[in-house]
Amino acid sequence: xxxxxxARQQQLEELALAPVEWLDERSGxxxxxxxxxxxxxxxxxxxxxxxGSATLTAFIVQLxxxxxxxxxxxxxxxxxxxxxxxxTNDLTWGWLARGMHRWGASVFIILLFFxxxxxxxxxxxxxxxxxxxxxxxxxxxxxxxxxxxxxxLPWDQTAYWATVVGININATAPIAGPFIADFLKGGAxxxxxxxxxxxxxxxxxxxxxLIALITLHMYLVTRLGVASPPWSxxxxxxxxxxxxxxxxxxxxxxxxxxxSRKDQT
Amino acid sequence: MSTKExxxxxxxxxxxxxxxxxxxxPYAVFHDTVMSLFVVAVIIGLAALWFFTSGEEAGDAxxxxxxxxxxxxxxxxxxxxRPDWYFFFLFYLLRIFxxxxxxxxxxxxIPTIALILLMVVPFIDRRRxxxxxxxxxxxxxSVLVIASLGxxxxxxxxxxxxxxxxEDAIPEWIVDGNLVENAEVVLSxxxxxxxxxxxxxxxxxLIEEGAELLVQAGCLNCHVYRNVGAQNLGAPDLTEEGSRxxxxxxxxxxLKDPPAFSGGSLMPSFATLTDDQLLSLAVxxxxxxxx
Numbered sequence: 289x290x291x292x293x294x295a296r297q298q299q300l301e302e303l304a305l306a307p308v309e310w311l312d313e314r315s316g317x318x319x320x321x322x323x324x325x326x327x328x329x330x331x332x333x334x335x336x337x338x339x340g341s342a343t344l345t346a347f348i349v350q351l352x353x354x355x356x357x358x359x360x361x362x363x364x365x366x367x368x369x370x371x372x373x374x375x376t377n378d379l380t381w382g383w384l385a386r387g388m389h390r391w392g393a394s395v396f397i398i399l400l401f402f403x404x405x406x407x408x409x410x411x412x413x414x415x416x417x418x419x420x421x422x423x424x425x426x427x428x429x430x431x432x433x434x435x436x437x438x439x440x441l442p443w444d445q446t447a448y449w450a451t452v453v454g455i456n457i458n459a460t461a462p463i464a465g466p467f468i469a470d471f472l473k474g475g476a477x478x479x480x481x482x483x484x485x486x487x488x489x490x491x492x493x494x495x496x497x498l499i500a501l502i503t504l505h506m507y508l509v510t511r512l513g514v515a516s517p518p519w520s521x522x523x524x525x526x527x528x529x530x531x532x533x534x535x536x537x538x539x540x541x542x543x544x545x546x547x548s549r550k551d552q553t
Numbered sequence: 554m555s556t557k558e559x560x561x562x563x564x565x566x567x568x569x570x571x572x573x574x575x576x577x578x579p580y581a582v583f584h585d586t587v588m589s590l591f592v593v594a595v596i597i598g599l600a601a602l603w604f605f606t607s608g609e610e611a612g613d614a615x616x617x618x619x620x621x622x623x624x625x626x627x628x629x630x631x632x633x634x635r636p637d638w639y640f641f642f643l644f645y646l647l648r649i650f651x652x653x654x655x656x657x658x659x660x661x662x663i664p665t666i667a668l669i670l671l672m673v674v675p676f677i678d679r680r681r682x683x684x685x686x687x688x689x690x691x692x693x694x695s696v697l698v699i700a701s702l703g704x705x706x707x708x709x710x711x712x713x714x715x716x717x718x719x720e721d722a723i724p725e726w727i728v729d730g731n732l733v734e735n736a737e738v739v740l741s742x743x744x745x746x747x748x749x750x751x752x753x754x755x756x757x758x759l760i761e762e763g764a765e766l767l768v769q770a771g772c773l774n775c776h777v778y779r780n781v782g783a784q785n786l787g788a789p790d791l792t793e794e795g796s797r798x799x800x801x802x803x804x805x806x807x808l809k810d811p812p813a814f815s816g817g818s819l820m821p822s823f824a825t826l827t828d829d830q831l832l833s834l835a836v837x838x839x840x841x842x843x844x
Contacts, residue, residue: 328574329581337581338588345589349596369624376620377609387600391617395596397639408674408695411683415559418675425672432639439637444611446635448625449821453634453786456819457660459812465661477627477822513570514581518683524574525566 323510330516330524336410337514339403344502346396350434353389354491361441363487365480368443393435400428412515420508427501430494437490440483451486452478562681628825633774634785641709642702647786647819648712656787657817712783719773719781723764726779732760735795735840743839745802749832756836763837766830767791770823778841786819793843804835 312318360379362371375382404424407413413421440451455478459469474481516523575581599617606615611623636644647659678691685692727733736756740746751759767773773781775788784790799807803814808831811820826834 391599444622524569
């Protein structure tokens with residue numbers, strides 16, 4: 289009996305895993321997830337290297353709250369302001385969605401700068417991670433463009449006049465400037481066409497680009513690995529000398545033998 | 554640093570990580586999860602602080618500012634150009650350039666150079682050394698960038714807006730600047746005065762109306778007039794605007810479409826003003842010739 293039960297169990301297991309295997313055979317998605325999740329990072333990676341994932345979290349907050357806001361927001365000069373009032377004051381939890389989107393944008397930008405500062409201070413943009421630095425700078429640029437296009441959407445006085453000046457600033461650029469300004473305005477005056485354009489850029493084109501670039505950014509991080517802190521005594525990638533064992537905490541695995549970087553000149 | 558050495562370094566890095574690194578899951582993921590929860594908590598905290606300390610009325614600000622201002626109105630020209638805080642450094646950069654011709658340096662020149670420098674950082678700095686204390690150029694550059702961004706953001710945030718008390722200064726402007734006498738001269742000599750249906754006899758009314766408009770239409774949110782005003786976005790001082798003798802026709806055209814008359818101008822169009830208002834503002838500006 290035991291034998292037939294185990295055979296049955298095996299059958300069930302195979303049945304349960306069949307869709308996963310089917311998917312993996314055709315897409316490699318399981319292999320890819322394992323590659324991402326079950327990799328190793330230098331043992332001295334710590335809190336400072338969480339700024340990137342913190343930025344990603346803030347971005348995901350923007351995506352989720354943005355989707356909610358898009359369900360209730362009306363990108364039309366006659367209705368935009370009223371829909372903002374309704375979202376903020378009448379809609380259940382609407383204040384939270386709008387508040388998180390509004391302040392999440394600031395947190396996102398701050399974290400981007402902190403993350404970039406960390407990479408700079410650690411010298412983590414050096415070989416072979418130059419390309420990822422470049423991708424990061426473009427992510428920063430697109431994020432500022434998200435800030436600029438999103439600022440108009442509440443359609444209040446601050447939003448409107450800040451955008452008037454912002455578009456005029458764009459227009460001063462040599463050669464392409466006037467074309468960019470005309471494209472953004474969509475007409476002689478800043479009005480319905482402008483609002484529709486900003487809405488489309490803000491919730492389709494720029495976020496699409498950001499998602500693609502952030503995916504590329506994370507792929508490159510996974511492929512190239514996270515750099516050790518440069519001052520670390522056990523940095524990965526440097527000649528070392530043996531030193532005695534140190535005690536390890538909960539989040540760093542205990543090791544038999546610890547090593548230190550040889551003093552380099 | 555040769556390519557071979559770089560490659561050897563990276564091979565050693567990969568070997569070290571494989572041999573003695575810690576697993577990403579769960580060790581690094583633990584840090585990331587704690588940090589992410591903290592970020593979400595901060596965002597919710599900010600949203601709550603913003604909402605519960607502000608009121609339903611437009612402009613009713615709490616600790617983190619109002620929920621919204623009054624509805625956008627292209628005809629209500631009284632405005633304060635105020636971007637979101639992370640553009641303050643750009644916004645304040647423009648105040649440094651006091652001559653309209655140099656504003657382009659602040660709007661396009663410096664930001665473009667800074668952006669290109671940022672992009673090419675890894676291609677300029679190709680040395681192997683990563684410790685900041687042994688990268689003096691990088692250290693000085695980062696301190697300078699952080700300090701200037703901080704100062705510009707702070708200055709942008711605390712920049713004074715509008716022109717408090719400007720209304721009370723109007724009679725003084727008119728007397729000190731001999732505006733009415735100047736206006737009589739302008740109206741009797743300007744070749745377009747007749748076509749604009751302006752008579753030297755109206756000088757006093759036009760000057761008074763023009764001064765009121767200068768204050769009420771928000772001109773002083775960017776321009777300075779007799780030491781009153783905010784000097785934003787590279788807007789020129791208007792105290793001696795008339796000395797340039799550009800004429801009434803030019804002034805009116807410029808108010809309607811600033812970039813067409815003054816290349817690279819950031820000034821918004823004031824075409825929503827009535828013809829009478831435009832005329833009085835133009836006469837006021839043409840009559841302003843300092844002391």
